[in-house]
Amino acid sequence: MSYLEYQVQTVPSGARKILYANWALVVLLTAVAAVGFLMLTSVAGGETGRWAEPQMKRFALGLTVMMIIGMVPIWFWRNMAGLAYLGSLLLLVAVELFGTVGMGAQRWIDLGFMRLQPSEVMKISLVMILAAYYDWLPIAKVSRPFWVLVPLGLILVPTALVLKQPDLGTAILLVAGGGIVMFCAGVSWWYFIAVIGAAVALVWSVFASRGTDWQLLKDYQFRRIDTFLDPSTDPLGAGYHITQSKIALGSGGWTGKGFMQGTQSRLNFLPEKHTDFIFTTLAEEFGFVGAFSLLVLYGLIILFCVLSALGNKDRFGALLTLGIAATLFLFFAVNMSMVMGLAPVVGVPLPLVSYGGSAMLVLLAAFGLVQSAHIHRPRAR
Template structure:
């Protein structure tokens, strides 16, 4: 066998084994099994949360089918493709966010959607959950790591610009998710703890200014409601009070599937979207929540493993950032529903009813699988 043939063989199959089914599809079977278990379980909870409306479950299953196709397509692409296209996607995303402010479609007091002729209505901000960490990883991976202060400053501009455009829509929840996704890239690139402490102090000093000049009245009300839900039990505090009641009433084993009273008697608002975890806790109790959190933990650990074994800086940064963004989804939603965080409208990943966020998350997992299955052996 020639040197060229040996190199080609090891490049396409670094472990020297016959190419298997999962390798041919560029899918990670461990991650795929965990995601499938989460989605199937989520559909059962959704059926109860939607008050036994099978049409809602059917629509969500169709969305999951589309999301799986998107994940499969993203998994086929080499990470170098994402690196090469990152600046162009970032520019397109910024143009979309500006277009939303100028000609966007409004609903419920927010202007977040674009309706282009011949295309379904979509949110450019969802695209930025993937593009912002991709762009930050592209920029930082082109230079020596850990980055120096000027590089960190430029990276923060890359992150904060789309974050600000999303916040003025207004969509504070999505803006925070986009910002965290980008900041995780900067953190994983090797940002020193001294700088992290300095930024934390700056944020603390700027918090009063943000409260008086940067936050809208309904956003302030969410924070005040978090601190004292009983101040307005029939108004702003209703959601948190009913959610905590549902979670507490589930006990250790829960009331049983389809037996929850808070959701089926319509005490619990948004029971099939943002507050669906309260439905799960009421019907399956502590055991059900433990199973859910265990699956989430295994998914996060598997994704972190993929990030650790990635063989170039761009892949490590984007994989780590997307993994921690998924963690933030879980942490914020469960914290919000249990009354530990303000209500910001973040769905429970792959459980809550919704299409755009589901496709975005599965696209992120497609990128992670791409990073893991396109590794090459580094010769000595």
């Protein structure tokens, strides 16, 4: 079918939009969330009211928001990209001025009924503005130096604000997510090679700055790096979390110990067992089979997003879908690598599984944008 034929759009209207929704994606997201409900019940000792029920209510709200966003035409979200980005920047500044402190970091704004983490909103707003930028920019200019500096600025400004909180994990996700959108938009490989070289130089600078007046990371962040490189140096201190996590992961074997039978989580050896380290509880109770099954669910979500993007002739919709899929991938890849000792502990939750309001609602709103792009993509008559 020719490109011109695709430009003759038959946009669904009213109730017909429901038929065009990506229902496979809805089912997969619900399946992942159900795993989270199960594990939150387990780590609470069988009590659903502590973590599971609030999470179910948030998911129901998030799913409703996702479908409402999906019914709105994609051109509206394209026009809203700049406003969403500026609003997210203002929220990050607000965190710096009067944000709520928790676990040594200032990352939240207390709204009364929930604590909002603006950096979560920025992850999606950044994808939106970059997708809108490359939708506006002619393809011939994508790799020209001046037009590459613009998206770099869009990425680095919020990254700097997030690093001040401090939140190294989210800062890494912002840079990586923005870079993936630029790559999908067609930016030359040479720029990425240059960035990798700069990253190597930055890593060297970080280690060289340790103990100096211009130290680039906080002391606790350096301790996380030390722990990552050799957890046995402080098994009862900085290395305790990752050591216990590895014990839980290994003790699950192929099929696990059974639901609510995980000793590491039940006896409170696992830190943050309902948030960052919930994957280790899954692996301990359901073994390799359970952990791999969750990974398959995530993989299928990514696959359906990629297929939707490849079939979308609207450049904004395609880049937006790929950017959100990349954000999801980075979320679970960093979390799983972290709890397995393959990456430093940077406080990244497992999407739709870890307990938390901001992350779940923002992620489901993001998949509402994916639904909007899928429902309103150009179709031939």
